[in-house]
Amino acid sequence: MRFALRRRRFLFAVGVIDGLLFLCSSTAIAWSLAAADPAAAEQGKRQDYALIVGTVWGPDNRPVAGIPIKIRRGTDKKPKWELMSDARGEFAQRVPTGTEDYVIQADIKPPKGQPKPEITVRIDDNERKDVGLHLTELPKK
Numbered sequence: 001m002r003f004a005l006r007r008r009r010f011l012f013a014v015g016v017i018d019g020l021l022f023l024c025s026s027t028a029i030a031w032s033l034a035a036a037d038p039a040a041a042e043q044g045k046r047q048d049y050a051l052i053v054g055t056v057w058g059p060d061n062r063p064v065a066g067i068p069i070k071i072r073r074g075t076d077k078k079p080k081w082e083l084m085s086d087a088r089g090e091f092a093q094r095v096p097t098g099t100e101d102y103v104i105q106a107d108i109k110p111p112k113g114q115p116k117p118e119i120t121v122r123i124d125d126n127e128r129k130d131v132g133l134h135l136t137e138l139p140k141k
Contacts, residue, residue, distance in 0.1 A: 048097045049094040050095050050123040050127055050128070051093070051095070051127075052071065052095060052104065052123070052129050052131065053090070053091070053128060053130050054069075054091050055088075055089050055132050055133070056085040056091070062089075063085075063088050064085060064089050064135060065088070065089055066084060066085060067107075067133075067139070068106070069082070069083050069085060069091050069104060069106060069107065069133070070082050071093055071095075071104050073102060073103075074102065074103055081095075097125055099122070099123070099125075100122075100123050101120055101123075103118055104119050105118035106133055108135070109139060109140070111136075117134065119131055119133055
């Protein structure tokens, strides 16, 4: 009985010591990385950004998953960001702060003679804008 109790205490002590050693070594590694790379230390600081969050809606007013989305600045011709709506039809993109117009476009083949569905959003600072992109017709698979 004494042997089992001593063994349990020993294993508990070893486990505690191992946990403390792991904690100390991981903290030391993090500090050395921050000292060696100032950019890594800067990552801990809060970065300013604006956020565009949207939902893609189908013709039946239900969210649509898997729709390719392209986002570009209003003054640019080519998209800077490309993403896809998730299972709930939602998408989100961080954009730089400041006053800027962004064009959000569903990258689908529209019916003949119609433009691709798109909306324009104005960001003024580090704010969040929620938008809805409505499709008149679902893309063919």
